[in-house]
Amino acid sequence: MSAVEHVTCLGCGCACDDITVVVERGRLTEAQRACVLGTAWFGDGQVPQEIRIRGRAGTLERAIAEAAKVLTDAQRPLVYLAGDISCEVQRDAVAIADRLQGAIDSLAGTAGAGVLAAQRRGRAGATLGELRQRADLVVFWGVDPGARYPRYSARYAVDAVGLAAPAGRSSRRVIAVDLGEARGPADADGRVAIRPDAEVDALGTMRATVQGRVAGTNAALAPAIALVHEMTQARYVALVADAEPGPIPLDPDRAEALIALAQALNGRTRCALSTLRGGGNRSGADAVLTWQTGFPFAVDFGRGYPTYRPHAGAAERLAGGEVDAALVIGAPATLPDSVARGLAGVATVAIGPRASAAGWNPVVAVDTGVAGIHEGGTAFRMDDVPLPLRPALEGEDVRSATATVRALRERLEGGA
Amino acid sequence: MTTPARLRIAGGTVYDPAHGVDGVVRDVCIEGGGIVAELPAGAPRLDVRGMVVMPGGVDIHAHVAGSSVNHARRLLPEEHAADPAPAPRLVDGPPPRSGTGGTVPSTFATGYRYAGLGYTTAMEAAVAPLAARHAHAELDDTPLIDSGFFVLLGNDDYLLRQIAAGETARARDYAGWLLGVTRAYAIKIVNPGGVAVWKSGGAGGGRNVSGLDDAVGSSAVTPRKILETLAGAANALALPHPVHIHCNNLGQPGNAATTLESMRALAGQRAHFTHLQFHSYGGERGKGWKSAAKDVIEYVNGHAQVSVDVGQVMFGSATTVTADGPVEHLLYASSGRKWVNVDIELETGCGIVPYSYREKAAVSALQWAVGLELFLLAQDPWRVVLSTDHPNGATFLSYPELIRLLMDRAYRDDRLKAVNQKLLAGSALLDGLAREYTLGEIAIVTRAGPARLLGLSHKGHLGPGADADVTVYAPDADRAKMFAAPRYVIKGGAIVVEEGQLRRAPAGARLAVRPDYDVAVKKDVRRFFDDYATVAFENYGAEP
Numbered sequence: 029m030s031a032v033e034h035v036t037c038l039g040c041g042c043a044c045d046d047i048t049v050v051v052e053r054g055r056l057t058e059a060q061r062a063c064v065l066g067t068a069w070f071g072d073g074q075v076p077q078e079i080r081i082r083g084r085a086g087t088l089e090r091a092i093a094e095a096a097k098v099l100t101d102a103q104r105p106l107v108y109l110a111g112d113i114s115c116e117v118q119r120d121a122v123a124i125a126d127r128l129q130g131a132i133d134s135l136a137g138t139a140g141a142g143v144l145a146a147q148r149r150g151r152a153g154a155t156l157g158e159l160r161q162r163a164d165l166v167v168f169w170g171v172d173p174g175a176r177y178p179r180y181s182a183r184y185a186v187d188a189v190g191l192a193a194p195a196g197r198s199s200r201r202v203i204a205v206d207l208g209e210a211r212g213p214a215d216a217d218g219r220v221a222i223r224p225d226a227e228v229d230a231l232g233t234m235r236a237t238v239q240g241r242v243a244g245t246n247a248a249l250a251p252a253i254a255l256v257h258e259m260t261q262a263r264y265v266a267l268v269a270d271a272e273p274g275p276i277p278l279d280p281d282r283a284e285a286l287i288a289l290a291q292a293l294n295g296r297t298r299c300a301l302s303t304l305r306g307g308g309n310r311s312g313a314d315a316v317l318t319w320q321t322g323f324p325f326a327v328d329f330g331r332g333y334p335t336y337r338p339h340a341g342a343a344e345r346l347a348g349g350e351v352d353a354a355l356v357i358g359a360p361a362t363l364p365d366s367v368a369r370g371l372a373g374v375a376t377v378a379i380g381p382r383a384s385a386a387g388w389n390p391v392v393a394v395d396t397g398v399a400g401i402h403e404g405g406t407a408f409r410m411d412d413v414p415l416p417l418r419p420a421l422e423g424e425d426v427r428s429a430t431a432t433v434r435a436l437r438e439r440l441e442g443g444a
Numbered sequence: 445m446t447t448p449a450r451l452r453i454a455g456g457t458v459y460d461p462a463h464g465v466d467g468v469v470r471d472v473c474i475e476g477g478g479i480v481a482e483l484p485a486g487a488p489r490l491d492v493r494g495m496v497v498m499p500g501g502v503d504i505h506a507h508v509a510g511s512s513v514n515h516a517r518r519l520l521p522e523e524h525a526a527d528p529a530p531a532p533r534l535v536d537g538p539p540p541r542s543g544t545g546g547t548v549p550s551t552f553a554t555g556y557r558y559a560g561l562g563y564t565t566a567m568e569a570a571v572a573p574l575a576a577r578h579a580h581a582e583l584d585d586t587p588l589i590d591s592g593f594f595v596l597l598g599n600d601d602y603l604l605r606q607i608a609a610g611e612t613a614r615a616r617d618y619a620g621w622l623l624g625v626t627r628a629y630a631i632k633i634v635n636p637g638g639v640a641v642w643k644s645g646g647a648g649g650g651r652n653v654s655g656l657d658d659a660v661g662s663s664a665v666t667p668r669k670i671l672e673t674l675a676g677a678a679n680a681l682a683l684p685h686p687v688h689i690h691c692n693n694l695g696q697p698g699n700a701a702t703t704l705e706s707m708r709a710l711a712g713q714r715a716h717f718t719h720l721q722f723h724s725y726g727g728e729r730g731k732g733w734k735s736a737a738k739d740v741i742e743y744v745n746g747h748a749q750v751s752v753d754v755g756q757v758m759f760g761s762a763t764t765v766t767a768d769g770p771v772e773h774l775l776y777a778s779s780g781r782k783w784v785n786v787d788i789e790l791e792t793g794c795g796i797v798p799y800s801y802r803e804k805a806a807v808s809a810l811q812w813a814v815g816l817e818l819f820l821l822a823q824d825p826w827r828v829v830l831s832t833d834h835p836n837g838a839t840f841l842s843y844p845e846l847i848r849l850l851m852d853r854a855y856r857d858d859r860l861k862a863v864n865q866k867l868l869a870g871s872a873l874l875d876g877l878a879r880e881y882t883l884g885e886i887a888i889v890t891r892a893g894p895a896r897l898l899g900l901s902h903k904g905h906l907g908p909g910a911d912a913d914v915t916v917y918a919p920d921a922d923r924a925k926m927f928a929a930p931r932y933v934i935k936g937g938a939i940v941v942e943e944g945q946l947r948r949a950p951a952g953a954r955l956a957v958r959p960d961y962d963v964a965v966k967k968d969v970r971r972f973f974d975d976y977a978t979v980a981f982e983n984y985g986a987e988p
Contacts (some may be wrong), residue, residue, distance in 0.1 A: 034980040045983045115581060126531070126542055147521050150782040150796070155574065155976035157789025162645055184978060191601055191790075191976060192644065265644035291783060294773060298645035300787060318517050319509075319551050319582050322524030322544035333528035333542040334550075336521050379876075406577055412511055412786075414577040416983050441539045 032420040039069030041305035041410030050421040063178035078384040095377040109134035109309020110358025114405025133342035134313035137325040139271035147285035154300035161190035165262035172208035210299040231285035271303035277372030305410035312408040346370025360386035396429035449587040456497035459887040462905035474912040477937035500564030500913030504894035506834040510579035529553040555587035562915030562930040568593035576626035576986040592629030592955030599639035614676040620961025625985030630685040632765040636670035643768040650952040652770040681959040684899025686714035697727035700736030719755025719833040721815035737817035753829035756815035760836030769793030809863035844927035850881040912937040
């Protein structure tokens with residue numbers, strides 16, 4: 029039995045790096061301190077090790093050759109960065125898209141509305157640890173992080189002791205904003221109900237109130253106005269919202285209204301908007317694409333240089349028949365339904381954890397290990413903090429995604 | 445041609461100020477990536493007769509990589525769309541990459557563009573320790589320049605606690621540990637104490653410090669104490685570059701008083717004051733601005749342990765990106781442009797506002813003039829480095845234009861006539877500064893000087909043992925033209941620019957220090973991490 033400490037979990041965007049992983053006879057038997065999502069993400073560390081070429085078993089060499097052929101034969105190839113790969117793999121994947129003059133998109137596109145809003149307006153934010161140190165008022169805007177980000181409250185914004193929050197939870201006041209079914213945490217100190225169809229109006233009114241502009245006397249918005257008064261009285265406000273899509277479609281203007289409110293509060297006090305992001309190192313994909321191309325998602329190299337097509341991401345291109353071959357790098361299980369559906373009709377190469385189990389029948393599928401379980405590298409937390417990955421099962425005869433993607437890149441760059 | 449192992453750069457007019465060579469026709473010999481004294485007569489030759497030969501450029505202060513820079517990139521899709529950077533046609537080595545430009549280019553484009561200007565070394569000026577791993581990854585994707593970064597200290601809660609407790613030695617050891625664990629090159633201080641006050645929040649005003657003796661939390665902690673502690677630490681740790689300081693009150697009228705007080709506070713110690721232009725204003729808050737460049741540069745002239753870079757403003761688009769969160773909030777409030785603020789836990793801040801400096805805007809014109817005054821009144825070019833605080837004052841692509849302003853008085857005077865004069869009363873520039881920089885002086889302020897100030901003994905000169913980083917320019921009376929398009933650039937012995945075209949893009953080397961310190965400090969830092977940090981002590985930093 030062996031144990032690896034300080035392991036980073038990619039089960040959600042929290043990227044908790046305090047996990048102790050216990051290994052017995054090549055099998056992962058325990059992930060201490062992991063939440064339910066983390067426990068599921070680590071699993072037992074067993075991954076398939078197949079290489080499938082047109083449905084039949086093959087060698088890695090042949091798979092790489094066939095993959096290169098599928099991609100270079102294509103007129104409009106798409107590279108998609110799915111979950112559970114390191115930034116090192118993502119960097120090579122962008123190089124492949126550049127080489128192919130293809131399009132590239134990633135899981136980060138799921139939160140595209142928030143990214144676009146931030147590109148129009150900027151952002152008022154903080155890393156999660158700064159919320160921990162400073163926040164005396166935490167407002168959960170239509171989200172209970174317990175469901176999709178289980179340790180967010182314990183480790184970051186609420187319970188943990190901070191420099192200016194010496195008593196942790198009791199140093200802070202927590203407000204739940206309930207937007208219909210999208211409710212804040214049950215144990216909040218106060219609740220404010222806002223009708224989902226009035227959400228963006230409420231945010232606008234709150235901002236106008238902060239700025240001292242006359243906001244009218246709409247009785248329906250009185251609770252929101254009372255809330256924003258409380259926010260202006262706080263020392264440091266954490267405004268927490270989910271950037272990932274949920275069961276109810278978000279108002280497209282919501283992300284920008286949240287940013288605008290958070291920015292305006294910085295005239296009167298301090299406020300940081302914390303936007304919750306999913307796991308699998310999608311924030312790393314956003315960061316890598318941004319530094320290599322200047323754009324965070326939905327990039328097209330078709331002209332020989334990167335162009336930004338934020339409204340023509342992977343799902344839209346696939347649905348519109350604009351893709352004739354795809355390279356999916358990462359775990360197929362993490363793909364948004366809209367992308368997975370679209371891939372069914374396209375010649376696809378899949379490299380990543382459980383690629384051979386992809387439902388859309390890839391032409392070439394190469395199973396690899398999972399970043400952070402079988403191989404190392406770097407991943408980004410939802411707040412863009414980079415963390416090292418500590419694979420507990422490295423060297424357990426699991427094929428490396430890093431080496432496999434590098435081999436494909438070199439094959440393509442060699443002019444194959 | 446392919447790059448031979450040996451090369452004689454033959455017959456050029458050489459400017460190598462570190463060796464007192466000021467425009468002498470001689471050969472420069474290269475072997476195995478370094479400069480050597482002599483080569484056999486039959487060694488391959490590059491005929492550069494009639495051309496100007498200098499060491500490769502060294503940028504002492506630019507924002508090119510890391511989380512703040514990437515936040516800025518993400519904020520500027522419109523700039524990237526307007527400035528595509530197709531992959532160059534390279535002849536061998538790593539395959540070329542496409543990218544985008546604008547004021548904050550993508551990483552590969554950054555490397556290509558630096559080399560295209562004849563620069564072969566650049567220092568990223570501000571990296572939060574928490575994001576060091578990110579900065580290294582970006583620098584790994586920035587080819588052609590040897591690079592390192594300055595790690596942000598001076599608003600970090602652990603350090604401020606040591607200062608409050610009078611633990612100077614522990615503060616020094618902490619700095620030593622942090623430099624090593626993040627693989628940084630030097631200590632950077634941004635608005636000492638001011639960012640910590642900004643982050644500590646609270647309703648109402650007072651979210652910055654305004655002078656060297658303001659309290660930062662505890663009355664035992666002041667900007668002065670922070671400066672003294674870290675300057676002392678840098679010198680005690682025998683770092684190659686002294687503490688690199690962005691003073692309090694950046695961009696405020698009357699801030700020259702703070703700048704001078706900061707310099708006096710560190711009198712007798714080595715210290716580098718960065719983007720001095722942004723800190724050399726007279727006047728008073730609410731009552732207007734004027735130039736105080738003369739007062740500030742006079743102090744610099746008289747104190748050999750002080751070095752500076754100018755942080756020149758050039759007219760056009762820029763992006764202000766800094767750890768100085770409170771300053772960016774002011775700029776956001778006054779400009780109405782888009783604004784990013786990111787408070788970084790236990791360490792520092794980050795603020796970004798896109799900006800444009802306009803000739804017809806009084807303050808922009810003043811800033812432009814103040815920078816030029818600093819250059820033209822400086823008596824020792826070895827201590828006054830050319831910078832634009834890329835991309836804050838302008839991008840590094842504007843260096844050739846800046847060189848022309850320094851070398852060509854007629855051109856400068858012409859440009860001066862076109863700018864808003866409202867705040868220029870009292871500016872030495874308006875009184876007529878006749879000075880024109882020589883090529884030898886340009887070689888000092890763009891390579892020999894910064895290399896020496898950084899303690900890079902293998903950079904910025906052409907003596908035996910130096911890295912074979914060499915730039916060859918075709919002379920042109922239009923100095924902007926000359927410096928914008930070197931004929932040849934040689935990096936580590938490889939000919940990367942040939943006949944003005946980028947031909948190779950090898951990876952650059954990383955410049956980092958690993959100072960000795962008392963490792964007992966790690967136990968105490970670990971305890972602080974256990975109490976407050978959200979990243980495990982073991983996962984912190986950027987060690988491979």
